[in-house]
Amino acid sequence: MLAIDFLGAAGTVTGSKYSITYGDRHIMVDCGMFQGDPDLVERNREMWPYPARDYQALLLTHAHIDHSGAIPKFVADGFDGPILCTEPTIELCELLLPDSAKIMRMEGNPLFSDENAQQALALMEGCRYYKQYEVMPGVGVTFFDAGHILGSAWLEVEFDPLPDWPEQRPVRVVFSGDLGRGHSPLLAAPDRPYQADFLILESTYGGHRHSRISAVDQLCEAVARVQRQRSNLVIPAFAVQRSQDLAYLFESMPVGNISLYVDSPMAARAIRVFERYPDYLNKKACQRLNETEQLLRYQHLRVCETSEQSRAILNKKPPRVIISASGMAEGGRVLHHLRHHLPDSRSMILLAGYQCEGTRGWQLQNGDAYLDIDGRSIPVRADVESLDGLSGHADYSEITEWLSELEEPPRATFMVHGDEESLQAQQERFSQWGWHAEVPQHRQRFQLLP
Ligand SMILES: [Zn+2]
Structure with a gap:
């Protein structure tokens, strides 16, 4: 049988x-x-x-x-x-x-x-x-x-x-x-x-059917907006794959010299796993990695592994882009960034992955006016959008x-x-x-x- x-x-x-x-x-x-x-x-x-x-x-x-x-x-x-x-x-x-x-x-x-x-x-x-x-x-x-x-x-x-x-x-x-x-x-x-x-x-x-708007165009537009407003773009992203995808895109995007932070110890460790397996990447990424031995080469990228590095992000002046886990905002350092930036109407949140029903990411996607983080009700005044093209x-x-x-x-x-x-x-x-x-x-x- x-x-x-x-x-x-x-x-x-x-x-x-x-x-x-x-x-x-x-x-x-x-x-x-x-x-x-x-x-x-x-x-x-x-x-x-x-x-x-x-x-x-x-x-x-x-x-x-x-x-x-x-x-x-x-x-x-x-x-x-x-x-x-x-x-x-x-x-x-x-x-x-x-x-x-x-x-x-x-x-x-x-x-x-x-x-x-x-x-x-x-x-x-x-x-x-x-x-x-x-x-x-x-x-x-x-x-x-x-x-x-x-x-x-x-x-x-x-x-x-x-x-x-x-x-x-x-x-x-x-x-x-x-x-x-x-x-x-x-x-x-x-x-x-x-x-x-x-x-x-x-x-x-x-x-x-996913939107046919390219992720790069949507990302460029979001970055341009926070640059104009001298504010912050927070991207809750899964530590494995999505964080690397996003940071990799910055290398070829016309985004000037905006500071980009990947704030997740797990994402930092995953970057090293990617670097050990060039053969599992697409042809272009594999070739670049073999040439440089470095997966992410955007000049203004900081990968924050320690909590000191993470805390230091807020001491830097905006505009800045922060990619941080977890992707559905259920835990991780992204909560700290959301608590800080959700109440600011000039800031922008870009949801970069599938949001399971009942998660904070899902609440944001559905336009909730408040988000509960660590027992505190945080008003959502920042602009929230979904980045569909990278699903x-x-x-x-x-x-x-x-x-x-x-x-x-x-x-x-x-x-x-x-x-x-x-x-x-x-x-x-x-x-x-x-x-x-x-x-x-x-x-x-x-x-x-x-
Ligand atoms: Zn999967």
Whole structure:
């Protein structure tokens, strides 16, 4: 039997986690944490469908916590098989998993310990793109570039035929992971699949088309405005990928000599990970990095790693641009900058990524007049805008392009990693194409083959 249990990102965006049963053995694909809504977060404590120690291997598409964050819990519960992922994914997990353990410890509700995070990291094995690796006897995996964050992959998992299958040929199951847009300043466009018997497809923007205004134009306009007004531009941005993308863009933008600060210890460490993996960048970025050995070369850039460096930013005169984590303003140094600049009507806030419902970033996006930070209600007088062009996720037209090389429609496509509206929109589109498209419910099981 070949079956899949949807343990996360089913009907929602976070918690990506798929349990595969092949014959009488099991593997896990992604093992992410549910985030945001307290009812969702509660799901992080659900039981595995089979004992964790019975899983042979775990395949990981990329380092984001909503795909990797429950791995230490899986390990704490007994999993001790190999975790296959790309090498940059391992290094980014080395930053993200211990940080996640620390945040949970501070919040007083830990799902796992620091030690579990270290045990999980020790199980990770680095894979290259385009090479098939054996997962267990009869099952192979190939990683392809997903263009979403450094080292991100979509997976082609190939299963040798079991005796009960009607057709005695290998079956390919494609897991899209998270797919980039193909416009990333630093990453290449996602590779496209040619064959997929079954497809598990992310649908973050299944019903949305990104604005075609270029991120560079929008960013230039924002910088010009704060330069004119001698004020501040604060960009809450994810420490991994988005902060580097933004700072990299400044190098080629006509922004004069405005001071740019990347204020995040995690972003600073991630820059060094990028610098170790030029081959995982797009051609242009790879070439520049190989020539200079430096990822970010904007002359007026300061990367603030220590808290002294961070505090010193406010002593400098505006205009200035501050890129700081976290991207949804749920924690991190960006809160300090928001507290300072939100009440100033000349300042500008540019939201640079997807904002989950219920987060401070989402409140700002929705035009809330006040924002609660550390128990204080901060008035929002600054101008708030969203920088759409840099999104890390493909929209529906880009997903359609990604699918355009498939020789035949998959036998079934399962839409995941989206809110209800996006999943519905994507399903309707596939139905019009005559595809068999399913929107799995949380913990729903599908038997793919007997
Ligand atoms: Zn992601």
